[in-house]
Every structure is written in structure tokens, then in C-alpha cells.
Amino acid sequence: MSRWTIIDATPWGLALARRLAAGGHEVQLLMGSRSPGRLPKRVSRQPWTAAPQILDQVERVVLATRIAGLEARLEQLASCLQGDHRLLTVAPGLTPGHHFRASEAVLRLTAVKQLAVLAGAAEPTALRRKEPVALVVGSAYPTWATELQGVLASKTIRVYTSEDPIGVELSNVLSAVLAVGMGAARDLDLGPATVATELTRAVAEIDRLVVGLGGRANTAYGLAGLGALTTQLFAGQGDAIEAGTSLARGEIEAARAHGELVEAARTLSERAAAQRVRAPMVDAVNGLFEGRLGAAEALAALMSRAVRSERG
Amino acid sequence: MHAPLFHFSRHREDIEREVVSRVAGGLSHHAGADPQRSYQLVLNDAAYHEIHRLERARGREAERLAGWQKLARRIGRMDAAELRDEVERLCWYYVRDVVGHFDPRVYRFATSVMPVGLSALFNTTDLAHGVGFSGRAGVLRDLSKRIGVEGEVDLVRSLARKGTLVLVPTHSSNLDSIVLGWSLMHAGLPPVTYGAGKNLFTNKLVGYFMRNLGAYRVDRRLRHVLYKEVLKCYSQVLLERGYHSLFFPGGTRSRSGRVEQKLKLGLLGSALAAFSERAQRGDDRPIYVVPVTINYPLVLEAETLIGDHLKEAGQARYIIDDDEFSRIARVTQYAVRVMALSTTMVIRYGQPLDVFGNAVGPDGTSRGPDGTVLDPRRYLLRDKQAVADPARDGEYTRQLGEAVGRAFLRETVVLPTQLLGWMLFERERRMAPHLDLFALLRTTSGDRHDLAELCADGERVLGRLRQLENDGRVRLEPTLRAGPVDEVFEAALSTYEMYHVRAACERAEEAVLVRDPKLLYYYGNRLEPWAPELRDVLA
Numbered sequence: 001m002s003r004w005t006i007i008d009a010t011p012w013g014l015a016l017a018r019r020l021a022a023g024g025h026e027v028q029l030l031m032g033s034r035s036p037g038r039l040p041k042r043v044s045r046q047p048w049t050a051a052p053q054i055l056d057q058v059e060r061v062v063l064a065t066r067i068a069g070l071e072a073r074l075e076q077l078a079s080c081l082q083g084d085h086r087l088l089t090v091a092p093g094l095t096p097g098h099h100f101r102a103s104e105a106v107l108r109l110t111a112v113k114q115l116a117v118l119a120g121a122a123e124p125t126a127l128r129r130k131e132p133v134a135l136v137v138g139s140a141y142p143t144w145a146t147e148l149q150g151v152l153a154s155k156t157i158r159v160y161t162s163e164d165p166i167g168v169e170l171s172n173v174l175s176a177v178l179a180v181g182m183g184a185a186r187d188l189d190l191g192p193a194t195v196a197t198e199l200t201r202a203v204a205e206i207d208r209l210v211v212g213l214g215g216r217a218n219t220a221y222g223l224a225g226l227g228a229l230t231t232q233l234f235a236g237q238g239d240a241i242e243a244g245t246s247l248a249r250g251e252i253e254a255a256r257a258h259g260e261l262v263e264a265a266r267t268l269s270e271r272a273a274a275q276r277v278r279a280p281m282v283d284a285v286n287g288l289f290e291g292r293l294g295a296a297e298a299l300a301a302l303m304s305r306a307v308r309s310e311r312g
Numbered sequence: 313m314h315a316p317l318f319h320f321s322r323h324r325e326d327i328e329r330e331v332v333s334r335v336a337g338g339l340s341h342h343a344g345a346d347p348q349r350s351y352q353l354v355l356n357d358a359a360y361h362e363i364h365r366l367e368r369a370r371g372r373e374a375e376r377l378a379g380w381q382k383l384a385r386r387i388g389r390m391d392a393a394e395l396r397d398e399v400e401r402l403c404w405y406y407v408r409d410v411v412g413h414f415d416p417r418v419y420r421f422a423t424s425v426m427p428v429g430l431s432a433l434f435n436t437t438d439l440a441h442g443v444g445f446s447g448r449a450g451v452l453r454d455l456s457k458r459i460g461v462e463g464e465v466d467l468v469r470s471l472a473r474k475g476t477l478v479l480v481p482t483h484s485s486n487l488d489s490i491v492l493g494w495s496l497m498h499a500g501l502p503p504v505t506y507g508a509g510k511n512l513f514t515n516k517l518v519g520y521f522m523r524n525l526g527a528y529r530v531d532r533r534l535r536h537v538l539y540k541e542v543l544k545c546y547s548q549v550l551l552e553r554g555y556h557s558l559f560f561p562g563g564t565r566s567r568s569g570r571v572e573q574k575l576k577l578g579l580l581g582s583a584l585a586a587f588s589e590r591a592q593r594g595d596d597r598p599i600y601v602v603p604v605t606i607n608y609p610l611v612l613e614a615e616t617l618i619g620d621h622l623k624e625a626g627q628a629r630y631i632i633d634d635d636e637f638s639r640i641a642r643v644t645q646y647a648v649r650v651m652a653l654s655t656t657m658v659i660r661y662g663q664p665l666d667v668f669g670n671a672v673g674p675d676g677t678s679r680g681p682d683g684t685v686l687d688p689r690r691y692l693l694r695d696k697q698a699v700a701d702p703a704r705d706g707e708y709t710r711q712l713g714e715a716v717g718r719a720f721l722r723e724t725v726v727l728p729t730q731l732l733g734w735m736l737f738e739r740e741r742r743m744a745p746h747l748d749l750f751a752l753l754r755t756t757s758g759d760r761h762d763l764a765e766l767c768a769d770g771e772r773v774l775g776r777l778r779q780l781e782n783d784g785r786v787r788l789e790p791t792l793r794a795g796p797v798d799e800v801f802e803a804a805l806s807t808y809e810m811y812h813v814r815a816a817c818e819r820a821e822e823a824v825l826v827r828d829p830k831l832l833y834y835y836g837n838r839l840e841p842w843a844p845e846l847r848d849v850l851a
Contacts, residue, residue, distance in 0.1 A: 002695075059695065078682040083668065083691030111670060111680035113691065113711060114704065140707045143694075274844065 001025050002151075005054055006062045007073065009036040010047075015066030015124035017043045018194075023151055026055050039091055048076070050116070055080040060147075064105065067093035067260060070102055074109040086114040086144050087108040088137070092172040093260045099267045104307045114141045116148055117165045119172040123229030127157065134158040135212040136223040138168030159209040160223065167215025171225030177265045178202040178241050179232040180255075183244020186236070194231070198281075201302075202229060204311065205281050209268065212277030247288040248295040255289060261291045280305060315472070315502030317526050320414040323553070328411060331550055332403040335541045339399060340536070351395035352387055358402065358536040359384035365533060385654045399538065405592040412505060412528035419503060422521055430665045461495045463661035463723065467674060468602055470504050471664055474676040475598035476554050478583045479504055480716055481604045482571055483560040485612050486512060492558070492606065493525065495659040505550055506558035507543065530564060544582055551586035551599060565613070567621035569837035571605070571724050573717045580716065584667040588705065591689050592698055598688065600672055601712065603662040603719035607789075609727045610811045611834075614846075618834035622753070659788065662723040667706050669715030721841050725787040726777060729816075732804035733835030734843070735770055736761060736817060736826060738850065753829045760823040763801070770797040772849040780842060 001024045006013045009031040010303045017027045021042035029036065039045060046054055055061070055077070064071045070091055081087075089102035100108060103115045116139035126133050135152065137159060139145035145161040153159040162168050185198055206229075207220035219225065232238050239258050245254035256262050269286040272279035280302055287293035293301070339354050343584050359380050366377040383398070390398065471477065481492055489506060496503060507530040513519035522527075530543060551557055559579040562572035580601070587599045611617070663671055666678040666688045673679045678686040691708065692698045740756045741747075747755065761781035774780045774797050781793065805824065808815045808831075816831035817824050826832065839846065 059693075075682065078680060079684045081680070081684075082686060084693040084696075107711075109681055110789060111678075111684065111686050113668060113708060136843045140710070143701055144704075 003058045004060045005058045008065040011124035015127045022188035062088045067085045067091040070096045078110045081110040088116045090118045119224035121231045130156045136160045138162040138165035164216040164219045167210045167219030168224040170210045171220045174206040175228040179240035180244040184248040187245045187248035213274045317414045348392040358538045362535040414526045414737045415524040418524035460656045460658040465499045471600045477556040479558040480561045483562045504556045504558040548582040548586045569834040575713040600664045602664045605660045605723045607658040607725040658725040662719045669712040728800045728804035730838040733832040734839040737832045737836045756829045759826045776849045
């Protein structure tokens, strides 16, 4: 059994703390003063002041901090993180400061190199309800990825590995941005064929962007891309779907309250343009957030584009 | 200075023995746990590649074909002991072919003669250009006025006393190792050992100096595993024993003129492997990776290199042995003319890194991005124990390669010829956006560009480059940093006229005339990493 530190009692932090404790591992949960609710026996709650001592002893770390506070948290803990630490990040999205992916922020702000990212077609609540779900661990460090696969898997959680952490993270954030578009289309009361068209073209676009921005081909078709996108679509709720619904109804301010999605859409649209990668759907979502386009107008613009090869 | 290289000959046999023993031992697991099968595979691989190569060879080389064919027939009948003997015999053969030499007497001679020789060439040029003598000080102008050595030189000098240096320079010319060797001597840095292509040893005089100044021979024609393992192990053993080393991580000279970004991780990986091996033996001496950029206003082999880049068969000429470097008259002409240039060649030593790509502080310790002092040995631990994990180390090396690639960009010094090359070729692209690269290269010779327009554009591009330098993303040569744009272009035009058979471009009254678009493209390529931002200001 091994010792783990979880940074921040977010829903993912708590879900993973419970999963690790259920597997017999010892978990120290670094968190603020807010009550996390009832914790399993093997999970001990620790204050931030204990971080230097705990991190000096424990090599395995889950960074469960939400993306909005990730840069600040890493700056706070950078001096406690050394080369033998192995980190798992779970936050989707891009940081508000420098628009880093979570693993990118860790590499830029700390000395940690051995990183993995967790994504997939499941929310922390699904883990708690013990529904059969699947997750993907993306890491360029196979030994670390395999260890994570071993400790996180259970009778109801299948954990796959991917050697493309960049692709996994990008697929995850792009699926959230494009789910906004799916949410908007849903409110236009379109038929299943239109939704299916949108879904398949969205995944093709994620694939193209992942490759253009440093990931590998086909990662988008896995759990972090197609899986995460369909989860949001079938759930019919969540931040992205809500933002999309607001946009379809012309309630731009309500949609823009989902600031992380607004920033992600804008940043990814700009990065796609800088890399000369076609990203019409991300551009359309960005245009909706900026109020430059209405939902019907965006759909019409997408339909009037020149047609190409399906995988082109 | 008592660098380890000064004592090389005393340890040479011991090093050779260690390499043979480690390579032969390591290859016994090449194909799994069965040594017999592993050795068979290694010998078959060597025989296959050598027979394939020698069937096309001529002269004395071809005479070795029969020996390899005979070995290929015998491999299947050899028992385990015979196979091991054969592998060891080949290891000895190759290690002796590779191993360099270092003769302190030659070093002292070379270091005293080289500056005088080069300065004498310069003096001749002074006369030819009517510069004349201006008192005694003007007779032999200091070579350091023509080759600028800058950057973290003091830090590198102090690190050389604390640990082992691995210099990783950009690679544009076969002159790189020579000018870099001069810069080490000039900056009071220790000599380094490095692998040089065997083709560079064909000139007996150059070969004699290279061999006795720490260079070892790399035969790039040999593609089989056994030879590659000997080379890799030799460079690693040298590092483990504290010999300061030099690798060109780009592998070969940049054909396009661009700063290398695709680096050979095998060579960089030997630094980590050596560090790891040392750590396991309790040897705490650090290994420092020092990115170096070598920035030439004119490149000796520019015409051949860009020609090769533009050929589809570029890969086939991975080893060029008939370029300008092989023609002594051309090298002399180059040296003489470069010495007369008003602009200087710049060798810039970048921020040293540890073998994991972390920055190194003034005291030689590794530093995290926030300045935290790191113990690099902790990267090798799992559950507080040092653990061998080749996949992990491979990824560390890939990240080191990225850090070196970023340093290459940051430490590149933009020179006037490169700016003018980029500006002119960019104008050609904008004037004919429908033409592809090859059509542009074919059709633009003879085009005229109004100098006033060029200067107006140049002002804007220069402004953006200065911003980039302020942001720490590139370096500028002093004229570019502070001078007016017309002076920058004037310097570039007079430099271009100095050496190439046909100048890249030349002044024609109030215009600039394109003469050799390929050369403009080659020199301008140096600015390609920043091109999107430079194009923004021209839009």
C-alpha cells in the first residue's frame, strides 16, 4: 500500500481520496478550513501549513485544485515539490492567468516532471454512485501511468492509459468548448441527424486541433474527447450545456458567467488561427460568446462552408 | 588549467577496456535473456549492414567485404563463447577506431599558433583593403574583435571546476568545432572532447590536429547496433569520468539555415545516463548541459547546404564530403574575408542546465522555475530508492531536448545578413503570393527592391525584434540593437559582397538587387521561428 497526498478537497479530490482509501492506501488531504464532509478512515485532513513536511515524505500527489486557482496553488507549493514527486492532475480547462493546461502549468511553475492527467467520460459524482464508468490516464511516463491505472481501477471503474497527455488534456477542454455549441443547437430543437452531424464534426475538429497544438492523432476519438463530449450531451446539463442554452436564447451575459469556457473558447480560437488549423466550430462558439453571432446564424455559417474529405 | 583531457593518454586503455566490457555485456541482453540469441542478432545486424554498404564501396574499403561475408556464413554455427569472442573483437576494433587522443604539446602549439595564424591572415587582408598600419597595435588586430564570445562565460568557467560540462552548440558549419575550440581557449575554459565525422579527418593535417586535440572519430556510414552502442558507451564513459564534452545535438549541420529544434535525443541521453551511473556509485559531481549558439554573418558552406536542403534527396546526402570545407583554398578565402568583415561572428554561451533541463544557479545547484534549490538525484528515486527506468529517463531526455531547443532560440543572435535576407525574401513572397517556394527561388533573381521602402519596413521589423529581445526571446547584434536600419542594411550588403561566389544581393543605386535568392532564403531562415510576429508588423 502506498502513501498519497491530495491537494484540495474539490469533488475530484474527494472522489479520488475515497477511491484510494478504498484500495487500502493512506491519503493525506491538504485543504483549507471548510468541512469536506465525512472522510474515510484512511484519509487524514491536513492544513496548508503541513504541506512542506507532508510533501517531503510523500511522492505520489493528486493535484485536484480547480483550474481557476491552479496557478496560485502551484506558486504556493512550488518550493515543496521536487524531482521525485509524481503528480496526477484532474482539472480540465485552461488557467485564467497564462492559459496553461493543468499539466503545462505544473511543468512551467514547478520542478515536477513525472506527470499524468486524468480525464474521461465520468464526473466525480458517477464515481461516488459506483456507476460503471471509464477514465483515461494520459502520461508520457509509462511506469507512473500503469501505477495509477492499478490504484484507480475498481469493479466499476475501468482505467485506460494513453501516452498522449497533451492530447488527453486538449481533447477534454475542447470537448467542453464544443459542448457549448451542442447545448446551443439543442435549444434550437434540431433533429437527431443534425445533432449526430454536429457531434461527428466536433470530434473531427478536436482531432485536428489536438494534432495542430502538439498532441497525437486519434486521441480525440477516445474517452477524453468523444467520451467527454457525449457524456455532456446525454446528461443534458452541466456548465457547457447551460452556457449553450443561454447563448441560443440570446442571453449572452448569463452565458458569459461561465468565464472558464469563455476564456477557453477565445484562447483556443486564437491558437488555432496562429497554427493555421481550421477550427470553425470553436470559432463559432467564440463568436457566440462575443455576441458577434446568433445561434441560427452560426449554424448557417457552418453549413455554408466548403465541403472537404471527411477526415481532411 | 588541469582539465581531465590533459591526462587522457594515461587512462586511454582503461577507458577502451571499460567500453568493450560494458558494450559486450549490455548486448548479451539485446534480444532478451538468452545471450546466444542476442549476440547472433547483433552480429547478423552488423554483417547485414556492412555487407550492404561494402558491396557499393570501392578501393581498400571493398576489400573488407569478404571478411564480413565469411562471418555472416559462420554466425549460425558459432557457440555462445565464440559469439561473445566475436562481439568483443569487433568492439575492440571499433573502439580503437573511434577513440581520440589528446596531446598537451599539440594543444599548446595549436593554441599559440591559431590566433596568430588567423590574425596574420587578417593582416594580409588589411593591406589588400588599404586599411594600412596604424602603429604597432594595428599590425595584428585581436581575433576577438572578429569572433565575439558572450553570454554565461563566467558561470560556465566556474561550473567547469564543480562538475562536468556538456556543451551543446547549434551546428551550421564544419568550422564550428574549430571556432568553438578557439572560444574555449579565449574564455579560459577547458578543452572538450567531441565526436567528429570521419570524413573530416581525411585531410591529414586537419586530422592530426583534430585527433590530438580531443576529437574522436564518428563514422556515420556505420548504421549497425554494435557500432552505435560503442559510440554511445564511449561518450558516456568519458562523461562519467569527468571529461568535458561537446555534442552537436542537431546531429548534422543545419541544411536550411534554421536554428535546430529537432534534436538527437540519443546523444543528450548519454548525459543523463552518465549522471545516473555516477549517482549510483555515490559520485555526486554534477553534469551541466550548456547550450551554445554559433552565429555566423556568412557561412562557409551556405551554398552547398541550402542546395542540399532544397533537394528532395537531402537525406541521401546526410554526409557531405565534397563541400566547401573539403576545398582548402575556399576555406582560406573564407577565413581571410571573414576576418575583414565589419560585423562579427558571435559565440554565445547560454544558461547552463542540469541533465533534467532545470536551470543551474550561480553556485552550481539546480533550480526550479521559482528559484527553489533542487537535488537532481531525486529525479531518479522511487520510494526513496534510486531506480532504473529507461522509459522515464527517455521522457526526461525528451524534456531536456525541448529545454535545449528553447535555449537555442533564446540565445540566437540575429545578425544584419540574416535580417536583410529575411526582409528581401519576405518581400518577394508578398509580391508573388501565388508562387510556391521553388518558383520564387527560380524567378526572383534580378528583382530590385527600393531601398527607402525596404528601410521603412525594416524599421518596423527591427522594432519588433527589439521588443522580442527585451522579452528575453532572442538576442540582437549591437547594430541591430541600437543602430539605424540603413546602417544595418549597409553592414549586411557589404558583408554579403565579401565571400560568396555570387553575392546574395547587392546595392544598385537606391535599390537592392537580388542576386542569389537561395542564399537570401538560407540566411533569412534563421529568423523563421519569429516570422509570424515579424509578419504582423508588415501587415
